Amino acid sequence: MKTKETNTDAEIIEKVLNKETAIFELIIRRNNPYLYRIGRMYNFSHEDTQDLMQETYIEAFTHLHQFEGRSSFRTWISKIMLHQCYRKTQKWYSNHMESIENNNPAMENLHNTETSNHVMNRELNSVIEKSLLNIPEDYRTVFTLREVSGLSVQETAEVLEISENNVKVRVNRAKVYLRKEIEKFYVKEDIFEFNLIYCDAMVSRVLSRIDEI
Structure with missing residues (x-):
């Protein structure tokens, strides 16, 4: 899109609230690195983190009118991402803890998750x-x-x-x-770098979901 990157968060928010939905792309691009690091910080895989980011952007978009500017927008959307991570963590424990305690096949799923994380760590080389x-x-x-x-x-x-x-x-x-x-x-x-090759895909995913709202 051709909108200048120099738009402030407040200006972008005002335009989005005035039905200029496409400019929400700037919100996504500006915050992708921060939200990605939060998801990885919680030890979610690359794919799960992207899903959490998408849900965070959708929640931010649908509740954008509630942003009052008392803190920075990055602070506000980071809180949403943290809450998404917390809910997913709690849901996982709720669904799997009993099976894990009983040494059931859920342990194999846990191993698969760890293997996926190992591959991601290797890719990040950090x-x-x-x-x-x-x-x-x-x-x-x-x-x-x-x-x-x-x-x-x-x-x-x-x-x-x-x-x-x-x-x-x-x-x-x-x-x-x-x-x-x-x-x-x-x-x-x-x-926890969110490579630019994933940025366009995240923009496309979120805007597609927004179009359905």
Whole structure:
């Protein structure tokens, strides 16, 4: 599309609410890297993360009139993505925990998921990604939002509904866990990267769904 990339989020939102639906593409392209990193942070596969991103964009689109601008749009849509990840995680545990506890075939499905994640890790070629997935979730979440996705301390606090001081403490503790790996391999832009080859496909998926609404 030919719309200038210099449009602010507020301008884009106003146009979308005025029925210029196609410009929602800019929202998708701007936020793909951030949402992708959140999904991968939760250890979802590449494919599952894309599904979660799609649902996040659809929910954001259908509730766009509720965005009041009290925080940045990136903060708002990141919260939606986090909630999508949380719901999917809870649903998975609800559906599989009993089978796992009974050592049923669900364990084979878990193994298949881990194999898929291993393949994805190899594709991403990131030692840090593997290390990050091994640290406690509270620290991993804050570190990814703050240091990888580039949210400010205030934005990270708003997304996670914790204090700014708590954000700083968790980031510092995450760095303690990752210090050796960070010193050797850390390049922020390479962690959980959503390659541009997937961006057009995500735009197409979301806009197709929006057309059906």
